[in-house]
Amino acid sequence: MATPSAIIWSNNQLQLLDQRILPVQCEYLHYDDPYIVADAIRAMVVRGAPAIGITAAYGMVLAAQQLKSSPASAAAWHLALGPAREALANSRPTAVNLFWALERCDRVVEEQGNGGQVLQALTDLAVHIHAEDIQINQRIGDFGASLIPPDSIVYTHCNAGALATGGYGTALGVIRSAHRDGKIRGVFAGETRPWLQGARLTSWELMQDGIPVTLAIEGAAAHLIREHKPSWIIVGADRIAANGDAANKIGTYNLAIIAKHHGAKVMVAAPTSTFDALIDGPQIPIEQRPAEEITHSFGKRVAPENMVTSNPAFDVTPAQLIDAIVTEHGIIHQPDRIKVLAHLAEGKRNNR
Known part of the structure; x- marks a missing residue:
């Protein structure tokens, strides 16, 4: 389905x-x-x-x-x-x-x-x-799938699937294409607080497609990555800077640090329309969401009244922690400013 x-x-x-x-x-x-x-x-x-x-x-x-x-x-x-x-x-x-x-x-x-x-x-x-x-998205999926080794477990965060795009998905597009090619043994989906996009959306999407998925609490990420040794952490992005830094759902930066320690690779899958070639990562504006998203759960208060909160919707993962950025034009390995700008320029030439 x-x-x-x-x-x-x-x-x-x-x-x-x-x-x-x-x-x-x-x-x-x-x-x-x-x-x-x-x-x-x-x-x-x-x-x-x-x-x-x-x-x-x-x-x-x-x-x-x-x-x-x-x-x-x-x-x-x-x-x-x-x-x-x-x-x-x-x-x-x-x-x-x-x-x-x-x-x-x-x-x-x-x-x-x-x-x-x-x-x-x-x-x-x-x-x-x-x-x-x-x-x-389908081209991103196929390029990304070429990096996935056979019999892989992968880990994804938030929802970068058909629901987050026009259809097929970016990060989930890679997973869909890799599953089609017989490379995916299983997927861990982080729950993604406070909106639970991983629990409500990613898990549901993958189950619709018959792709084996296990839902995980976010605090278990380090334990699961150490124990199950996923080949890749695969995420989308909301903005990718000229120097290769990538803004994605809050918690992505944590995963990249954990992956680096445990030898898993990090893939950011996004179209070139997600790149902002005019700024570097530290200049990416980070949206602050309403306090009620974390002081309440399904309408019920779970924190003290008048609680001071911090609810950033995104964080920025430095390029040094990213092994590959995958776009519709191909793969940027070990991204940096020179490689990102060259990739974007080549994409423009190909689109003429």
Whole structure:
């Protein structure tokens, strides 16, 4: 049984699979307002960097649909769409795919805004980004699978699967391709506090595909990696810096340190749209989530009232702890600034 699509565009309306209630309920929410879409991204109805970018592109389509008349120039289009664009841009600051998708929408407005078909062009772009992401993930999966030795156990964190992307997944795309090739003996999925994406989403996705998965509490990671000797820790990313540092769900940095001590390798699987070639890791903005996510559990208080909290959504793993970054264009072994920038430049040349 295949994992349901996280994002559906049908009859000029956006449908998002509500990932907050999976796996107990499988329910789609319907959207025709870009501001409500921004709220849905912030509230984690949809999550995962590629999926956020796709959703933002559809949000810009909805913003164009709301206009009662067509602006007369590209500048007027930018002005009319500006408030919705800002709301979408402010929804999740760490996920660079969000800004990548919005910038592609900006270019469409520039190209079509002076008498062109902006709404149709934005719609075509969003549909293209969605379909393109699935193809990209499949290439990432195949490149990553080439690094997995036979009879492997692997460990993954958070959810970088079909639910976090247009479909197939990045980290889980690698696992899917390696399982297809007969290389995967088992997968450990870390539970991923406080939203439990590993427990609720990754475990569910892998079970849907018949891939053997064991759910693990996060505090057991060092013990499990020492005892079971996974060949790779495989994760996605929300932003990869020019120097090869990678921001991913909080707890990834911990895993990379543990892996280094115990001889496991670390793979970051992400499309090139996740790279930010203008900054280094220390400059990546880290989103702070609401205190209630850790002071409460399923609506019930589990911490003292007025508790001071720290709830960063992401951490940054230094490039020195990463053995391979896998993109749709291939593999960056032992990433550093020179290798990352060369890889991105080669990818651009190949796309011409």
